[in-house]
Amino acid sequence: MRIISWNVNGLRACAKKGFFDWLATCDADVVALQEVRASVDEAAALLAHAPGWHGHFVAGVKPGYSGVGLLTRSVPAELHVGLGEPRFDDEGRLHLARLGNLWIVNGYFPNGNGTTLPGGKRSNDRIPYKLDFYRALFDRLEGLKAAGAPILVVGDFNTAHREIDLARPRDNRDTSGFRPEERAELDRWLAAGWVDTFRHFHPGAAERYTWWSQRFGVRARNVGWRIDLALASPAAVPLLQGAAIHADVVGSDHCPISVDF
Numbered sequence: 001m002r003i004i005s006w007n008v009n010g011l012r013a014c015a016k017k018g019f020f021d022w023l024a025t026c027d028a029d030v031v032a033l034q035e036v037r038a039s040v041d042e043a044a045a046l047l048a049h050a051p052g053w054h055g056h057f058v059a060g061v062k063p064g065y066s067g068v069g070l071l072t073r074s075v076p077a078e079l080h081v082g083l084g085e086p087r088f089d090d091e092g093r094l095h096l097a098r099l100g101n102l103w104i105v106n107g108y109f110p111n112g113n114g115t116t117l118p119g120g121k122r123s124n125d126r127i128p129y130k131l132d133f134y135r136a137l138f139d140r141l142e143g144l145k146a147a148g149a150p151i152l153v154v155g156d157f158n159t160a161h162r163e164i165d166l167a168r169p170r171d172n173r174d175t176s177g178f179r180p181e182e183r184a185e186l187d188r189w190l191a192a193g194w195v196d197t198f199r200h201f202h203p204g205a206a207e208r209y210t211w212w213s214q215r216f217g218v219r220a221r222n223v224g225w226r227i228d229l230a231l232a233s234p235a236a237v238p239l240l241q242g243a244a245i246h247a248d249v250v251g252s253d254h255c256p257i258s259v260d261f
Contacts, residue, residue: 001101001261002027003104004246005154005228007034007211007254011043011069020049028258029073030099032106034156036040036067036092042071060092065213067092068108068155074099083136093133096140102236102261107155109133112176124176130158134185138192141233145193152259153194156211157229161186161196164206165226171260177227194231197243197259208245209252219253230259 002028008014011033024029036043036057042221043057060066070079076097077194082089095106110133114125119139137153144151159182163169174179190196209224218224232240242260249255 001029001102002258003030003032003152003230003261004028004155004256004258005032005034005106005156005230005250006249006256007108007156007228009035009252009254011046012038013252015046015049019251020046022249022251023027023050023071026248026256030104031071032095032104032107032154033069033071034067036069037064038067039063043067047071049107056095056097058092058095061090066108068095068106070095070097070104070106072097072099081131083140085107085136087129088133088136094137101150101170102239103149103151105137105141105151105153105155107137107153107157109155109157109159112179122176124174124179124239127176127179130176131181131185132231134189137176138189142192145233145235147231148235149233150239152197152236152261153231154229154259156254157186158163158227159183159186160225160227161229164204165209167207167209167223167225177225189231193234195234195237196247197230197232197240198226198257199235200232200240201243209247210245210257214253222247228254228257230257232259236261 046062047055057069078098080096110130112127112130160166210228212219212224246256
């Protein structure tokens, strides 16, 4: 079973850049999408270009913002959305689906950037909201994990965990996505038994990124961040066969990641 996660930065825009051609050849059983940025009806209509896939979409209340999609070859045995808190659920950030015994969690974790400051920099005033989302999801999954369920949490986590996970760590210590409190939250997940699947298979791999600024030449120079992750629960780890980053796939400012079971 192959599970792919991709922040498409707008499904309609990505579709114009070859998304459905890629989908037809990606050899996946599950494709989790983040930042769909379309209404449920708009996203579902696009699935006419994807025969053989079942799709479920969650949109944010604000048009053209956030949203997640879950494409599966078979219908999930269970499918849930949201965390039960309007401040999170109004932004359309979460799927929880069970396929067989495996739970797949598709999350678009908030960005901590807030208002634009003089000079063009962004404030970090959304970090508390971002960390609250991390903690609410952690708590939501704790019962399943404690019961021994295999779980895979995939998505745009909007945090680079270690210095090896971004090209310019020294320049970004005060930037949301590499702030100490954000990285500490990922530390907490890993200390609780969650496993970063890419690092499980590629512990020392450097310059392996999943997001690049859209400024000219940045992706070509590979000045990126690894912020798209797949975390496996302890019960899922023995089932893992591989994990990869597909930096050659274009169509978004992010690239897909994959996990094989």
